[in-house]
Amino acid sequence: MQDLKTRLIERALAEGFSKARVTRPDAIPEAMGRLRAFLDAGMQGEMGWMAERVAWRGDPAALWPEARSVVMLAEVYTPESDPRAATRMAGHGAISVYAQGKDYHDLVKRRLKRVGRWLLDAAKAEGLGEGAEIKVFVDTAPVMEKPLAQAAGLGWQGKHTNLLARDLGNWFFLGAIFTTLDLAPDASEVSHCGNCRACLDACPTGAFPAPYRLDPRRCVSYLTIEHSGPVDPGLRALMGNRIYGCDDCLAACPWNKFAAEAREIGYAARHGAPPLAELAVLDDAGFRARFAGSPIKRIGRGRMVRNVLYAIGNSGDGGLLALARGLCGDADPVVADAARWAVARLAPDAGKANHGIGDA
Structure with missing residues (x-):
């Protein structure tokens, strides 16, 4: 064959x-x-x-x-272009390239x-x-x-x-x-990483306990997509403005100098690095409409707004404080917790008066 x-x-x-x-x-x-x-x-x-x-x-x-x-x-x-540029855009959210x-x-x-x-x-x-x-x-x-x-x-x-x-x-x-067809197999590949550790050093949360080993529980992609509850307060500040996934380890790989160009126009960026202020006010219907046809839709409004509030808390932008305060009473307790954490980060003195927030 x-x-x-x-x-x-x-x-x-x-x-x-x-x-x-x-x-x-x-x-x-x-x-x-x-x-x-x-x-x-x-x-x-x-x-x-x-x-x-x-x-x-x-x-x-x-x-x-x-x-x-x-x-x-x-x-x-x-x-x-290098997707890590979005992680330096205060007031905006960084979304993984694949999404x-x-x-x-x-x-x-x-x-x-x-x-x-x-x-x-x-x-x-x-x-x-x-x-x-x-x-x-x-x-x-x-x-x-x-x-x-x-x-x-x-x-x-x-x-x-x-x-x-x-x-x-x-x-x-x-x-x-x-x-069920019997096709001739190809030879397997071996690692060509050598002594390079660029991907390991690039991880913002230290999710690699050793080369070739990932602890998903510290990975931003896991935390923003798979994890449903409040994120460990010790990790929230390390997430920066990453609101859906993380590309840092992928973007750091030197082998990308040989990367092939994408041929499918459907992968072209539609969402970019959206303003956090726009995403924070989304209700369920607004979230579904904005991310229709996107893999982002699977996490739901609550998880997205939770992530956005962590990013707001990390932004240092006092102009977003009112938005965070407005979500402190959100019907979703995880969103409300994230909002109180963001308020405490942006207005530390006011945050001390709030009880029940995750300390960081």
Whole structure:
């Protein structure tokens, strides 16, 4: 099936993917042990879904026993400029690059389905795949995409635990096509990080206890997206104005000098670095309307406004004090707590009179 595989990769590139490689479902035997150690240490925090279906998550071969090959694909979303510039914009919120445009889940999945359908049709036409099947995944199923991608040779998991490649940098999404077709696997990739620790040193909250290890409970992306309650007061000031995700470790990677240009216009920035004053006053309907079609929508108004209030508290902008005060009685107790914290940061003397706020 070498010719079919070659044409498959050509088709994937023609559809808009930047790179495609093949591996076996059983190519990451070490994944289960690492996953269990991660869970046993409680690193998942509130991400309870990580402890669900461990047998599938830790062993792709168990997810779909009939699968013989896994096609791993990379879709680039490289930003046009350094996203860290937004973290220096007082009074504005910094949003992770991947969430600036349309929801990547939808865009990547549609492309995966087109490539998958082509693969089945091509295999059938050649008499190689009568009755062949596929399943496509984009970050929503118990699939360990990054280890599979490294096993396929797409790139390697860097010290920041994200995937990077010498010819792509680290700004890309991953998609997977599981298939019952038996395609020749590619050679796996090894780390090319060397002695570099740029990504580790860039983390604003010290979320890397060691190279290649991330403690999500300190990661700004986890805190702003996955964590539902009040953020630890000791971490709030370190979050700066990051209101949805964090790109600091990705942006610091030297391999980005070889980053490929994004081809999908849907990833173009729509949200930019919005004024905190605009976001703080959003109600549920306003939040849904503003972030329709964006991955940001999943966190809901309460979590977004909580994040915005932490950013307001870190802004040093007294002009935002009235907004924070106005939210101290918000119906959402987590929002109200964040508002009182912001007031205490912007007006310390007034904050002393408020009880029940998280001290920092």
